[in-house]
Amino acid sequence: xxxxxxxVIGLEIHCELKTKTKIFCSCPTDFGAEPNTQCCxxxxxxxxxxxxxxxxxxxxxxxxxxxxxxxxxxxxxQDRKNYFYPDLPKAYQISQYDLPxxxxxxxxxxxxSGAKRIGITRxxxxxxxxxxxxxxxxxxxxxxxxxxxxLIEIVTEPDLRSAEEVRAFLQKLRAILIYTGVxxxxxxxxEFRCDVNLSVRKKGESTLGVRTEIKNLNxxxxxxxxxxxxxxxxxxxxxxxxxxxxxxxxxxxxTGKTYSMRTKENAxxxxxxxxxxxxxxxxxxxxxxxxxxxxPKLPDERKAEYVSQYGITAYDAEMIVSxxxxxxxxxxxxxxxTHTKIVANLIITEVxxxxxxxxxxxxxxxxxxxxxxxxxxxxxxxTGTAKQVLKEIAGTExxxxxxVKERGLEQVSxxxxxxKVVQEVLEENPKPANDYRSGKTAAIQALIGKAMAKxxxxxxxxxxxxxxxxxxx
Ligand code: ADP
Ligand code: MG
Ligand code: ZN
Numbered sequence: 232x233x234x235x236x237x238x239v240i241g242l243e244i245h246c247e248l249k250t251k252t253k254i255f256c257s258c259p260t261d262f263g264a265e266p267n268t269q270c271c272x273x274x275x276x277x278x279x280x281x282x283x284x285x286x287x288x289x290x291x292x293x294x295x296x297x298x299x300x301x302x303x304x305x306x307x308x309q310d311r312k313n314y315f316y317p318d319l320p321k322a323y324q325i326s327q328y329d330l331p332x333x334x335x336x337x338x339x340x341x342x343x344s345g346a347k348r349i350g351i352t353r354x355x356x357x358x359x360x361x362x363x364x365x366x367x368x369x370x371x372x373x374x375x376x377x378x379x380x381x382l383i384e385i386v387t388e389p390d391l392r393s394a395e396e397v398r399a400f401l402q403k404l405r406a407i408l409i410y411t412g413v414x415x416x417x418x419x420x421x422e423f424r425c426d427v428n429l430s431v432r433k434k435g436e437s438t439l440g441v442r443t444e445i446k447n448l449n450x451x452x453x454x455x456x457x458x459x460x461x462x463x464x465x466x467x468x469x470x471x472x473x474x475x476x477x478x479x480x481x482x483x484x485x486t487g488k489t490y491s492m493r494t495k496e497n498a499x500x501x502x503x504x505x506x507x508x509x510x511x512x513x514x515x516x517x518x519x520x521x522x523x524x525x526x527p528k529l530p531d532e533r534k535a536e537y538v539s540q541y542g543i544t545a546y547d548a549e550m551i552v553s554x555x556x557x558x559x560x561x562x563x564x565x566x567x568x569t570h571t572k573i574v575a576n577l578i579i580t581e582v583x584x585x586x587x588x589x590x591x592x593x594x595x596x597x598x599x600x601x602x603x604x605x606x607x608x609x610x611x612x613x614t615g616t617a618k619q620v621l622k623e624i625a626g627t628e629x630x631x632x633x634x635v636k637e638r639g640l641e642q643v644s645x646x647x648x649x650x651k652v653v654q655e656v657l658e659e660n661p662k663p664a665n666d667y668r669s670g671k672t673a674a675i676q677a678l679i680g681k682a683m684a685k686x687x688x689x690x691x692x693x694x695x696x697x698x699x700x701x702x703x704x
Pocket of ligand 1 (some may be wrong): 239240241242243386387388389428429430439440441442444498544
């Protein structure tokens with residue numbers, strides 16, 4: 232699609248931190264409460280109200296920085312970013328400008344052409360704004376509950392070159408933040424949302440093109456669609472000789488297009504200045520040491536362990552660690568059965584299918600998966616049966632072994648019985664049998680299928696295949 236052009240992307244990610252209370256007051260941060268029931272003079276910005284920084288915010292932001300290879304500032308400060316919008320009652324947001332908590336980090340991602348390092352420019356802390364609610368009858372209303380919910384903003388270098396790289400980066404970043412315990416990153420609750428800065432240039436050019444910024448994307452599929460649409464739009468503009476204008480755009484999921492919202496403001500427009508109500512933030516060596524020690528094993532470390540301890544492939548391991556609940560499931564299964572490769576296989580082919588939505592929960596217990604893996608590994612059931620049973624037990628506490636026993640789903644490996652089945656199949660299906668004999672070896676699949684059907688899907692496909700080959704030669 233991009234032809235002789237290169238797409239250049241940098242991201243700004245807003246992530247809500249998982250604290251019980253807000254960043255500058257003790258109001259709760261719970262999602263979904265009645266509008267305007269979780270706010271006080273501080274988060275509503277009433278005159279004279281004074282903010283006090285929640286210590287846990289600093290701890291969480293620093294942990295996010297350590298987990299993404301950042302340098303941590305021993306001294307940083309908070310600044311007022313001034314702008315007017317009805318969801319921002321103070322008319323300024325408390326953020327960090329020239330001295331962010333974390334800087335110069337990176338993450339390595341897997342791309343089609345190998346590993347790639349994506350630079351992280353900075354991570355700073357800031358407060359979220361409220362929410363406007365549009366009501367057909369009452370007009371536009373404001374809900375202040377979200378005012379003062381703690382955020383980190385993670386800004387990347389313009390190192391990304393495609394929607395696929397963006398997806399890989401965001402998935403890895405999200406997994407790390409969840410592993411580190413600083414956020415649940417539920418995208419449907421707006422806990423992890425992303426601004427995409429995108430420009431295009433001719434391949435080989437060294438200066439960056441003019442960028443647009445697409446605001447507030449909160450699902451992977453929207454991010455991918457927005458990037459695809461916006462790259463094409465900019466390339467078409469350059470091709471027809473029109474300049475790209477630096478501006479803020481929004482993505483409309485209904486049309487799959489981006490639309491201009493406003494021309495981009497510059498830092499100068501915000502009249503940043505240090506917040507006089509808040510003391511500088513100091514991070515001591517002791518704090519750093521304690522916080523570093525409390526960071527659990529991150530995805531890459533778990534991945535390396537799975538490959539070396541359980542003999543699964545790096546590709547499978549990468550997929551399993553991409554979601555902590557899946558990685559936890561895998562480890563708990565591995566403690567229950569030695570058939571870890573089968574566990575990995577079941578997880579990748581069957582469990583992930585049920586987790587398409589990024590916020591979905593795993594509908595199986597470790598005992599259920601381990602029991603199926605054990606029955607598969609010892610030949611008691613075949614893969615078809617395993618899939619069928621998995622479907623049935625999803626979201627229940629049913630025991631796979633009981634189901635197999637009660638319903639007689641055990642695999643049929645009795646040679647004499649299978650020989651009879653194979654005999655019948657060959658007599659009833661002369662065409663694929665002849666095809667096989669005349670060299671079309673793929674025809675054996677049709678015969679195996681017929682034989683499996685005769686055993687109600689319970690036959691041992693390996694033995695059936697062997698018997699068929701013997702008969703046909
Ligand atoms: P702001 O958007 O607040 O003005 P910055 O100027 O720091 O902040 O840039 C924000 C993001 O835009 C960063 O992720 C950066 O990598 C990205 N970016 C900057 N210039 C370009 C460009 N020409 N093309 C694509 N991304 C860019
Ligand atoms: Mg920006
Ligand atoms: Zn409050």
